[in-house]
Amino acid sequence: MAIPKIVITGGPCAGKSTGMATLVERLSDYGFRVFVVPEVPTFLFASGLTPGKMKNATQLYLLEKMIVATQIYLEKSIEKTAAEIYPRDKKIILCDRGVMDHRAYFPSEEHWIQLLKEQKYNFVNLRDCYVSVVHLVTAALGAEKFYTLGNNPARTETLAQAVAIDRKTRECWLGHPHFKIIDNSTDFDGKIRRVLSAVCKALDILAPTEIERKFLVASIDFNRMPPYQKIHIEQIYLKSDNPAKELRIRKRGQDGSFLYFFTEKWETDDPRERGEKERIIGLRQFLEMQSQRDPDKTTIKKDRICFLWKDQYFELDIYKSPGLSGLIILEIELTEKSEDVMLPPFITIEKEVTGDKRYYNNNLAKK
Template identity: 35%
Template sequence: MQAETSSLTEAERNVEEAQNGLTPFHKIVLTGGPCGGKTTALARLSSFLRERGFEVISCPEVYTILASNGLSSGFYTTEGIDEVIQNAVLDVQISLEDSLSNVLKARGKPAVLLCDRGPMDGKAYLSDEKWNKILESRGLSEVDLRDTRYNAVYHMVSAADGAREFYQLDNNTARSESPEEACILDKQTQRCWLGHPHMYVLDNSTDFETKLQRLVNLVAKLVGLPTDLSRRSVKFLLRSKPRAENFPNTINYHVFEVEKVYLLVQDDPGDGSYRFIRKRTIVTREGERKGTVYQLTEARRSGRGELVELKRIITAREYSASYKSRDLSRHIVRQERICFLYEHQSFTVHIYENPAPGLCILHAQVESTHDEKPVVKLPDFLDVERKLVGPDDAMKYGSYALSVIDGASEKNLISPFLSS
């Protein structure tokens, strides 16, 4: 075995280490409707990350590559060609992303792959029947294309929705949508990516420069860089479990089964650091389980004293191996989660099955700085009792605190409210 390892090139060893989580590698998607600011955002993120020591490659939008090399609107006069084109886009997208990922991993340095759109964008341009046909022909599920490939998804809302005076398509000859069409396409694209555990929607409630800075702060937090963002979610206690009939027809939602297992912290510094693995399975309206994603989260204090969470998608085998080092002083947390978008904000209802059966907590993904109070537009179709604030609520309703088995040591309960 040693001889085999020593025969690997430096690049091959680097890839192996990245796949084992020893070298930070992040793959993220920037998506959104026409004229949302993706091109400028990609350039800003590339500079920001490179200046801070990351290797960065941008994966270009595949449809634009095809359109700028001869694919024209005239092709669509052929019946059924939309499905053929999206199949071609998917082929190139997956191959290009995977190839560029390997190049970055082979460098052996912290790296980020910035993807200008991703595979799920194609769903916005096809009927459900045609999209499902493509997936079935490839033996894929939406979980494969959406949840297991990316660390985060950032949706840049089209200027047509909220900043119409700035809507223009001069910099993209592949696009020709009117403002009304752009708004429709923007919402369709949001629905396509809904369900990813780390999806963020950046609307036009601020000026464009602030919109870009919000994005930079989000990415900085993802990769473990210092940021002035003070929290990732705001939480509310619900009086009752929401049911399907509670959701208006205009609100799309996904249901997941979640198992969270806290692990023993090696060389525990006693500062609130924690580790957990999570298994997240999508459940259809008919109760069918369609795919599972496994993730490892490690949270440690930075040099500035901030608790920084680093997340990594892992395999089922890694999940099983990590499970053996679970913290036996804590319950395995099991929940049903319902995620949806409302007024450009991402929400998830956490419905506990173990411990605290029946407890329902609404999480709103809202970013704010230390000087700002997060603004949440609460869904009017949910029965919200009150906002959860302060350490008392954290100890009573945070999953980290709830997981402690009665009678077990309750040390390290510094950070339960941050654990989601």
């Protein structure tokens, strides 16, 4: 059985990196082994093969031809190897852009058609081999004040250019049976929630939400627990020049397989909501960033039990760090502030601690 592949794509400064990081984490909570096909042009351009150095359409065509071939090779190789190594596991492949994205960067539509003929590619198979395609609209279209070139050194597009690229990329996916466009009609957190919801819908699983409530747990009856996933987490807090902004790196995984994340958090006016921006980093970067560790804070170690109850998504954090042993916090993220919480009967709650800063991980880490 083929591993489902989902494309996360979008225009410049659309939030794609944060969306990818969120999806990796949340889908892992649901029991998936998540494999990521990286954005192919980004690492190929690092070799010196960059469009800016190309002098004519033939050179650009050959570059894009190589990008498409590499994309197809990576997707097939990852799918084949993942299936062989983890034959019984529930798996998903997330593609940071898909084959059809590259069509937008060919010198002309005639060059794209030339590629299809030369390589005998089946256009429909290239487009529809993914179970879903989720396109995040550039901030340049509807959230202009948030459009920036600062968080990506390779980004040079003006507002108008970003809009043009965004629309051209979307057009390349027209006809796909499950093509979702995530616009800027909500705030950024809402945008990422809709990305997550779209992906979860494509996979027929419940989408978790973002507005948070926390409860201090007195006891748990594991004999009555529904099916769950146990995730091991280690969080290291970094020095921050801005006291209002929390910086951390995190090691997260299970069964000896881990991914690494860098997260920024900040408070909002509502104690139930916190701003958050997260991206995936590599092991090397995770190790290097530990040199920026906040010396006044210890590493937070905890096991996270992720489960569903009454169509709501819960996370049960059982702390393992010295000095925190025995502390258990139940968390739930809601779509609406007024939404009722159906607390599980197999968990005894001592009290609600939503908004109580003593139970923020950042404060729990203080020595």
